[in-house]
Structure formats: structure tokens, C-alpha cells
Amino acid sequence: MDGKIEKVRIDKWLWWTRFYKTRSLSAKMISSGVVRVNARRVKKPSAEITIDDVLTLRHGKVVRVIKVLSLEEGRKSYDKAKKMYEDIEQIK
Secondary structure (H helix, E strand, O other): OOOOOOOEEHHHHHHHOOOOOOHHHHHHHHHOOOEEEOOEEOOOOOOEEOOOOEEEEEEOOEEEEEEEOOOOOOOOOHHHHHOOEEEEEEEO
């Protein structure tokens, strides 16, 4: 293995990429059923995601569809976090 992350918990990734302010809020939103991975509802914050997964989540009053581009570890600045995913669609 070359040290690259292949899978990461979805609650951590959503917090790292600044979709939610805290990891506990990220976990709460996942448990409430508002997050989907590849069109399947996820209810466990421990569910793992990989590069190229498509996430659908409610972010405020907007539903966002995003593609995972990177699994870099740790909370990032806003500019770096935006490079970890690609916005596919936003539904208001």
C-alpha cells in the first residue's frame, strides 16, 4: 500500500469538506436519512465512501449532488475542501 486513503467514514469526510460545522452534526444528518451514497440512503455515520462515489445531501434548503474527488485526511480550508468534490447538481 502506498499510503493513500482508499475509504473513509462519510461523517468524517462531510466534516472535513465543510458541509457540516461539526462531525456530530454530520453524523446526526446522516442518521436522520438525508444523505445518500450512489442513490442509496445511508443511516450509519460509519458508512464508508470512496473516490467517484456520488453523494446526495441536504445542505440548508438546497439539495446538493456531488462527486467525491479526493479522500485527503483532516479538516481543510474552504478553498482546499472545494477541490475534494465536484458539484453535479443543486436543487432549490
